[in-house]
Amino acid sequence: MAEMAAEKPLERYMRILELISGFPDGISLSTLASALDLPKTTAHRLLKGLTDVGMIEPAPPAGGSYRLGTRFTNLLYAGADDGWIRAVSQPLLQELATATDQVCFIARLDGVAVRSIAMVAPDNPVRPYVMPGREIPLHTGASAKALLAFLDSDRRLALLPDPLPRLTTHTKTDLAEIEAEWAEIRRTGVAFCVGEDVEGFAGIAMPVRVEGKPIRYSLCLTGTIEGLLNGDRDGHTRHLAACADRLARLLAARLP
Template sequence: MPKVSSITRVLEIIEAVTYASKPISPLELSQTLEIPKPTIHRLIQNLVDEGFVAVEIGGGIIPGKRVRNLSVELWQQRLFFNERQMILQKLVDETKETCGIGIPYHMDMIYTNRAQTTLPLQIYLPVGAKSPMWCTATGKLYLSQLPVSNRRKMLQSLPLSKFTKNTIVDIDTLNAELDHIAETGIGIDNEEFISEMVAVAVPILDKKSRYLASLYLHAPTIRVSLDELLTHVPRLRTAAQDIQTLVYELQN
């Protein structure tokens, strides 16, 4: 059997940790990747020191800051940028409202792509802006995709500050809301982040149907109600599928 290089093993660890649906233990990595325990612990420590992975309090391995930064850069890279923007612009043309893509970044959501409506009343959340997870359509959609135990742990780590009178700050109530979003696959912001703004979001998935990002549509309530915005969900899902096709090309 040919000898596997340390570089290959390091990349395999980063890939396994990134794709894992929950924090993964060093033992699981050792068994899955067939890497001896002493070697896996040494490589993990090196990756922790360099910021590519991090260790949770319980000992589970999660993506580190440099991997999270890389995920943002991949969404913002020029490859397929024009195609992605054409899909978003078509969605704006159909719905007449602003749309974009948000991805989880540490404890926030960050906007990586955006197409703006030409209508006079607009809500400006530019590319690179961050927003809280617990009161946005993009963030609530992401939280709903997490395993229940991971979600509860995440909610306990979030500040759950109240931005508007509609912001849900009670964990049990928020969990019930996230359960509903998990069933429908539609993230909803009913004036929870910004007063007089509503938003909906659907997931963008990878080839294995794992969550990658949230595709959102938002609008001021003076022009569109939440129920009216929800009528655009089929168009959102079509656009998400078109973006997924671009993602699949990257994964081949």
């Protein structure tokens, strides 16, 4: 107990989080206090502090047990590295590319930019357009639209460049028109780009929704307007939705 008492407060909190992370169904106050050799009153005070900031939460059913909280699991979700995403998504992207005969990729919102992080593509003119690491124009790319639409209004507007660059004759630069498109994306769950960043090319994208987590990833198909939208547009959208749902389940499985 003397060793634990001599620790810095932050170290106590970290040890509690490390212990709780091993009990996804929850650990009781008495068990935690015993494992860390703490008085129950001290353990309760530390647990209350972590609960107040959302790092842990009471585990159901109510009975004095605790598990990792939403704020902590959000950090785990946000910290999924690109290598892990590429590894787990490669089979899904391959299936999607085979089913649609289109380029498919995952985009990620990182701070102030949206970038492609994983891709499967046939050897065609679209390939360099979505190479991993490429930054997606926020007001034109379908994958970026599918992410920005679900941010709060102030953050969306703060991310957009001012003035909005016109990349093609089809680029939307009127903010009211863009806001209306974001509202439609929230209603339907599907974002489109029709020749807005590269003439003749299109994109269909969907957010990857993990329940209770902020939307940080989108899944996108891209190709020529003729091949992607004037062909089997409905079929492409169905395949995209099924793949986005499977990817969401993989991301959810990463969390405690």
